[in-house]
Each structure stands twice: as C-alpha cells, then as structure tokens.
Amino acid sequence: xxxxxxxxxxxxxxxGAQAMTFITADEIAKRYPDKEVVLLSNKDxxxxxxxxxxxxxxxxxxxxxxxxxxxxxKLGRLFFKLFGGKADKDFIQLVQDGAGLIDxxxxxxxxxxxxxxxxxxxxxxxxAHSVKMPVYLMPQSFGPLDYKGIWAPMIQRMLKKKLxxxxxxxxxxxxxxxxxxDKYQLDNLVLTPDLVLQNIGVDAKNVxxxxxxxxxxxxxxxxxxxxxxxxxxxxxNPEQLFEMYRQVIESLQxxxxxxxxxxxxxxxxxICQDIKSKYFKESDKVAxxxxxxxxxxxxxLVTKFDFIIASRFHAVVHAYRNGIPAVVPGxxxxxxxxxxxxxxxxxxxxxxxxxxxDKIVAAVHIMxxxxxxxxxxxxxxxxxxxxxxxxxYLKL
Numbered sequence: 001x002x003x004x005x006x007x008x009x010x011x012x013x014x015x016g017a018q019a020m021t022f023i024t025a026d027e028i029a030k031r032y033p034d035k036e037v038v039l040l041s042n043k044d045x046x047x048x049x050x051x052x053x054x055x056x057x058x059x060x061x062x063x064x065x066x067x068x069x070x071x072x073x074k075l076g077r078l079f080f081k082l083f084g085g086k087a088d089k090d091f092i093q094l095v096q097d098g099a100g101l102i103d104x105x106x107x108x109x110x111x112x113x114x115x116x117x118x119x120x121x122x123x124x125x126x127x128a129h130s131v132k133m134p135v136y137l138m139p140q141s142f143g144p145l146d147y148k149g150i151w152a153p154m155i156q157r158m159l160k161k162k163l164x165x166x167x168x169x170x171x172x173x174x175x176x177x178x179x180x181x182d183k184y185q186l187d188n189l190v191l192t193p194d195l196v197l198q199n200i201g202v203d204a205k206n207v208x209x210x211x212x213x214x215x216x217x218x219x220x221x222x223x224x225x226x227x228x229x230x231x232x233x234x235x236x237n238p239e240q241l242f243e244m245y246r247q248v249i250e251s252l253q254x255x256x257x258x259x260x261x262x263x264x265x266x267x268x269x270x271i272c273q274d275i276k277s278k279y280f281k282e283s284d285k286v287a288x289x290x291x292x293x294x295x296x297x298x299x300x301l302v303t304k305f306d307f308i309i310a311s312r313f314h315a316v317v318h319a320y321r322n323g324i325p326a327v328v329p330g331x332x333x334x335x336x337x338x339x340x341x342x343x344x345x346x347x348x349x350x351x352x353x354x355x356x357x358d359k360i361v362a363a364v365h366i367m368x369x370x371x372x373x374x375x376x377x378x379x380x381x382x383x384x385x386x387x388x389x390x391x392x393y394l395k396l
Contacts, residue, residue, distance in 0.1 A: 007104060235351060
C-alpha cells in the first residue's frame with residue numbers, strides 16, 4: 001500500500017505558503033486518512049525537533065540537486081539507496097512508497113527565476129513519473145518561459161516532455177494557461193482560482209498535534225492594515241514606494257483610521273519597521289504588529305479590518321476569502337487577474353513603473369467610503385468560486 005503523499009513547493013515561513021500547506025494536509029486527512037503527508041522543505045527541516053513535532057505531517061529535506069537528477073533512473077536510485085547519505089536514502093524510500101506528489105508552489109516555474117529553479121522543479125516531476133507516482137500541480141502562476149543562452153533548447157525540450165507527466169496542471173491565471181497551451185500543446189491544463197480562495201476552513205487537529213492558543217490582538221473598529229512585500233522593492237523604486245506608504249498612511253490618519261503595519265512573510269518585517277521608524281515613530285495611530293502569526297491567526301486577524309493595503313498576493317487572498325477588500329500595489333499579472341475575478345481591478349496598481357502615489361491615495365479614499373459595498377461584492381464572488389474544490393481532482 002502506497003502510504004505517503006509528498007508535498008512540494010510549500011513551506012511554513014511565508015503565511016501564503018503555510019496556508020497552502022495546511023489546507024493540503026487538512027484535505028488529505030479528510031479524503032485519505034490512511035495516507036501520511038510529507039512536506040519536502042529544506043528550510044523547514046532545519047527547524048528544531050520540538051517545532052517540527054507540533055505538526056501532524058512530517059517535514060523532510062530534499063537531497064542535493066545533482067542527486068535528484070540522477071535519481072530519475074532506476075540505476076541512480078539503486079546507487080543512492082546502497083551508498084547514499086541519510087537524506088538520499090530517506091527520500092528514495094518516500095518516493096518508492098509515494099501515493100502522489102502534490103506541488104503547491106505559488107509561483108516557481110518561469111524564466112525570471114533562472115535555470116536552476118526550473119531544473120529543480122522539473123526534476124521532481126521526473127522522479128515521480130519514473131516510479132509511476134501521480135503528480136498534481138495545484139493552482140499557481142506560470143511564465144514567462146523565455147530562456148536564453150546555450151541551455152535554452154534543452155530546457156524547452158524538458159518542459160514540453162515533463163509537464164505532460166502531471167495528471168493535472170492548474171493555472172491560476174488566464175495568461176499562464178494560454179502560455180502553456182500555446183507553447184507546449186498540453187492537454188492536462190485547468191484554469192482555476194487559488195486554492196486558498198476555494199477553501200472554507202481548516203480543521204486545526206489535521207494540522208497540529210495540539211493546536212496552539214491563538215494570538216489575541218485587539219483591533220479597534222475602523223482600522224486598516226498595511227502589508228508590504230519585499231519584492232516590490234526589487235521591481236519598483238524603493239524611494240517612491242516608501243513615499244507612497246507615507247502619503248497613504250497620512251491620508252488614513254486624516255480619515256481618523258487606526259493603521260496597523262503587518263508582515264505576511266518574515267522577510268517583510270524590516271519594511272514594516274522602516275515605515276514606522278522613518279515616518280511614524282511617535283504616532284500611536286500607526287502600530288506595528290511584530291508578532292509571528294500563523295496563517296490561521298492571520299486569517300482571523302484580517303477579518304477585523306475595514307480593508308487592507310497589501311502587496312503580498314496571499315495576504316489579498318486571505319482578505320478576499322473573508323470578504324475584506326484591498327488596495328493592491330502589485331508587481332505581476334497574478335494580482336490583476338485576482339482582483340478582476342472580484343470586479344476589483346480598479347484597485348490594482350503596478351509598481352514596476354512610475355508609482356503615482358496620488359492615484360493610490362485616491363483609491364484609498366474611495367475604499368474608506370465604500371468598503372462595505374465592496375465587501376458584499378467579494379462575498380458574492382466567493383460563493384461562485386467555492387462551488388468547486390481543486391482537491392476533487394486528486395485520485396491517489
């Protein structure tokens with residue numbers, strides 16, 4: 001009996017990735033109670049044993065990339081099973097007893113991430129295929145796929161071959177769906193919204209051995225959350241971005257709003273700290289929430305705001321799944337398509353060009369006046385989205 005469900009592309013440091021990991025563990029527990037979920041994450045494997053033991057799923061590391069490439073053949077697996085290190089042997093055992101591989105990457109397959117990440121992505125599919133393990137690529141973004149250099153032809157051949165191994169490739173955006181369809185003539189594509197949007201709740205006992213106490217944070221009525229994203233500093237002008245946040249927060253203060261700076265991913269905490277210390281160090285109307293929250297705690301916290309101003313994709317998803325509207329300074333098409341799904345496209349602002357702070361401030365003013373109307377609109381859209389569940393595609 002194949003007993004392991006391998007989860008790739010997930011991790012627990014980013015609340016979006018953590019939410020997708022928790023939802024997957026919960027769905028597998030409900031649908032396949034005889035299976036054990038194994039999260040493959042090198043970063044999380046380095047956590048303390050005490051931390052790892054709090055979860056119902058196992059956390060295991062990947063072997064070295066070269067080893068993964070060689071493990072796509074029977075001979076390679078036999079070699080590492082006999083002579084490999086512990087990570088190699090444990091991984092091969094998981095693969096041989098694997099009932100399925102579920103990839104929950106939010107956005108990992110694209111030429112903008114480089115050859116190495118693409119090869120790592122495709123190697124996982126190759127290993128699963130070599131042992132006849134079904135592969136499911138859960139809703140995620142794809143592209144661009146414009147590889148350059150001497151290795152580009154090889155990468156393109158691998159993409160065309162290995163993407164066919166998946167039982168289903170679920171595309172979050174129309175752009176990614178059309179790209180894969182036109183470029184590789186794939187017939188295993190499905191266009192479907194983000195899996196966190198479709199989820200109606202996670203049973204904590206399917207994730208934690210003993211559910212921790214939820215962090216209780218008091219949020220006054222009429223508050224607004226600011227949730228930045230470090231990637232906007234890479235794609236946009238940092239000075240313009242910080243100036244935009246200053247103007248937005250000052251406008252919210254003029255509206256009598258209490259503002260909370262929140263980080264959705266650990267790497268974004270310094271941005272929140274910089275905004276607070278540079279511009280609002282003495283203001284008690286701008287508070288920094290520096291506590292590490294789980295995705296379940298964030299899901300509860302976001303319901304307490306009138307709306308959010310967020311650049312983290314899954315922060316917006318968490319808000320929408322609770323009927324909370326958002327103003328979104330984003331950097332990729334995934335933001336625009338998400339907002340368009342709820343007829344909120346006017347609140348998306350691309351930070352990759354000149355940042356027009358005055359337009360974002362104007363959108364914030366509109367949101368202050370009409371957030372209740374937009375909330376009802378989002379909740380209506382959710383009802384339609386939740387008529388389907390991407391985990392219904394699984395056949396393990």
